[in-house]
Amino acid sequence: MGDSGNSTICENLHQMSTVRKSTNIVWHKSSVEKFDRQELLQQKGCVIWITGLSGSGKSTLACALSRGLHSRGKLTYILDGDNVRHGLNSDLSFKVEDRAENIRRIGEVAKLFADAGIICIASLISPYRKDRDACRALLPEGDFIEVFLDVPLQVCEARDPKGLYKLARCGKIKGFTGIDDPYEPPLNCEIVLQQKGGDCVSPSDMAEKVISYLEEKGYLQA
Ligand SMILES: Nc1ncnc2c1ncn2[C@@H]1O[C@H](COP(=O)(O)OS(=O)(=O)O)[C@@H](OP(=O)(O)O)[C@H]1O
Numbered sequence: 665m666g667d668s669g670n671s672t673i674c675e676n677l678h679q680m681s682t683v684r685k686s687t688n689i690v691w692h693k694s695s696v697e698k699f700d701r702q703e704l705l706q707q708k709g710c711v712i713w714i715t716g717l718s719g720s721g722k723s724t725l726a727c728a729l730s731r732g733l734h735s736r737g738k739l740t741y742i743l744d745g746d747n748v749r750h751g752l753n754s755d756l757s758f759k760v761e762d763r764a765e766n767i768r769r770i771g772e773v774a775k776l777f778a779d780a781g782i783i784c785i786a787s788l789i790s791p792y793r794k795d796r797d798a799c800r801a802l803l804p805e806g807d808f809i810e811v812f813l814d815v816p817l818q819v820c821e822a823r824d825p826k827g828l829y830k831l832a833r834c835g836k837i838k839g840f841t842g843i844d845d846p847y848e849p850p851l852n853c854e855i856v857l858q859q860k861g862g863d864c865v866s867p868s869d870m871a872e873k874v875i876s877y878l879e880e881k882g883y884l885q886a
């Protein structure tokens with residue numbers, strides 16, 4: 665091996681890093697970057713993080729939003745808590761540390777989607793502020809858009825489309841969010857969507873509010 669081979673090894677040694685349990689790893693840069701992908705897609709990659717109680721309408725909003733953006737020619741992808749728990753996160757329960765890991769993994773995957781230039785819609789209860797804030801910290805300023813579906817427990821419980829609240833109330837599900845497990849509402853999120861009493865706001869009206877925000881902040885162009 666000549667001198668140039670040695671100098672490459674030395675250079676790599678300088679770049680070696682340790683991330684948690686991964687040691688001696690070196691970041692490999694690609695010649696096609698986020699900027700190039702965004703140019704191709706004519707949009708900016710970001711994460712729309714929808715949080716709220718079970719039954720608050722997270723999945724419905726995620727779908728309405730995805731449909732609304734798709735019809736405007738924008739590429740989206742939904743990471744729904746329920747769905748991701750069918751595969752990548754099927755090893756996780758609902759105890760506090762498993763919820764934290766569920767949120768962490770979805771945060772990391774969402775970051776990859778945003779880096780791909782995609783508008784990633786993450787819809788999961790994500791009950792703990794600390795876990796949501798950790799996902800926010802993974803992304804550049806502005807690219808994590810937290811949407812709080814502020815729907816009272818009584819409304820969610822009256823909807824109960826899967827019958828889970830009923831099971832939780834009679835003790836057949838333990839540690840159900842809002843019943844015998846906590847939900848910490850965001851203190852300072854980008855968008856709050858309220859659904860109170862008789863004031864019914866349709867999923868598509870809610871989606872339009874989010875789309876207006878994206879438009880205003882420049883995410884719907886490269
Ligand atoms: N104990 C308990 N608490 C809350 N929710 C429960 C529980 N057990 C099962 N489910 C069902 O799982 C869905 C929530 O999964 P998430 O991945 O979004 O939860 S979390 O972010 O990890 O807290 C949630 O889906 P949504 O109703 O769509 O929110 C429930 O259907």
Ligand SMILES: Nc1ncnc2c1ncn2[C@@H]1O[C@H](COP(=O)(O)OP(=O)(O)O)[C@@H](O)[C@H]1O
Nearest residue numbers: 717718719720721722723724823825865866867
């Ligand atoms: N904006 C809305 N107005 C009235 N009902 C809604 C709205 N969004 C969702 N729903 C209804 O509420 C129930 C729960 O919605 P879902 O999207 O499954 O909530 P989550 O994903 O938060 O559990 C469903 O029956 C759905 O049709």
